[in-house]
Amino acid sequence: MEIKWIYPRWGSAHLEWEVFLSKVKEHGYHGVEIDLPFGPDKKEIATMLTDFELDFVGQHWQTQEVDHEKHMEEYKRHLYNLAEEKPLLINSHTGRDFFSFEQNLELIKLAQQVEVETGVPIAHETHRSRFPFAAHVCKQYLHEITSLKLTSDLSHWCCVAETLLENQQEAVDLAIQHTYHIHARVGSTQSPQVMDPRVDTYQEELAQFKKWWKAMLENAESGGRPYITIAPEYGPLPYALQHPQTGELLGDQWEINQFIRKEIEDLWD
Structure with missing residues (x-):
């Protein structure tokens, strides 16, 4: 099985698109993770991706509306906008942690309809403030919708639970089985991101996340x-x-992301 390495636009938005894409391509990434605007700028970005021979993962994060019906409409609009350009998949920040179980289910089912119609897989990120914000909560949705796809970033769950999830193994195992896309960041019991995973202070956290990543692979x-x-x-x-x-800054984003990539490549090889 191949690993397709994807580099996030998050943190590099200050770079011109050509500079960003050239850097990513030069360092052997298969694609980028990006949101897309509405209108003609979207086609310009899509054309640049084609020129650089890069795939992309569509990133949806924008829908923040608190009214559920308005939220549904805005969410659908963003999903179709991304799906139109045929990404490898869409990574979605779906729902809200304060919506009811049933309201979030409606959004998940809406995403599944878009997936069926467009042929673009949609994975829902285990992100704070969204429906799968905590391990024990996400587990309920995974039992309810067995075809649910996840973007797994368990750093958020560690932060919410204030543990390395050692007491929620069932939920973690279930999430691993549903993982379709991975956000590889090392978190801790007090933060969704350790200061620098290369230092000995975070040996325990790095080792735990590597076990999870290997299990997902x-x-x-x-x-x-x-x-x-x-x-x-x-x-x-x-x-x-x-x-x-x-x-x-107390950590260099690019350098640490290359370190994480190398750690995963080594454990998979």
């Missing part, structure tokens, strides 16, 4: 999938910390 391979997409996702501010006096 093994599950995808045993399911006969030809590839799985992984985005190393050490984030910029405000995920990254900065020195309180100088403002200097």
Whole structure:
């Protein structure tokens, strides 16, 4: 099974598109994870991706509307906008943590309709503030909709639970079985992102996340999938910390993402 390495636009939006895509291509990534605007700019970006021979994962995060009916309409509009350009998949921040179980189910079923109509897989990120914000909550949805696809970023669950999820193994195992796309970031019991996973301080956290990532890869391979997409996702501010006096960032996003990629490549090889 192939790993398709995907680099996030998040943290690199200050770069011109050509500079960003050239850098990603030069370092051997298969594609990028990006949102897309409405209107003619979308086609320009799609054309550049074709020119650079890069795939992409569509990123939906924009829908924040608190009124459920308005939320549904806005959500659908964004999904169709991404699906129109035929990404490898759409990674979606779906629903809200304060919506009812039934309201979030409606959004998941809407996404499944879009997936069927367009042929573009839609995976829902295990992200704070969204429907799968915590392990024990996401487990209920996975039992309800057995075909649910996840973008697994368990750093959020660790932060919410204030554990490394050692007491929620059933929920973690179930999430692994449903993982379709991976956001590879190391979190802790107190933060969705450790300061720098390369230092000894975070040996325990790095080791745990590597076990989860390997299990996700093994599950995808045993399911006969030809590839799985992984985005190393050490984030910029405000995920990254900065020195309180100088403002200097305490971790380099690009370098740490290359470290995470190498760690996963080594454990998979």
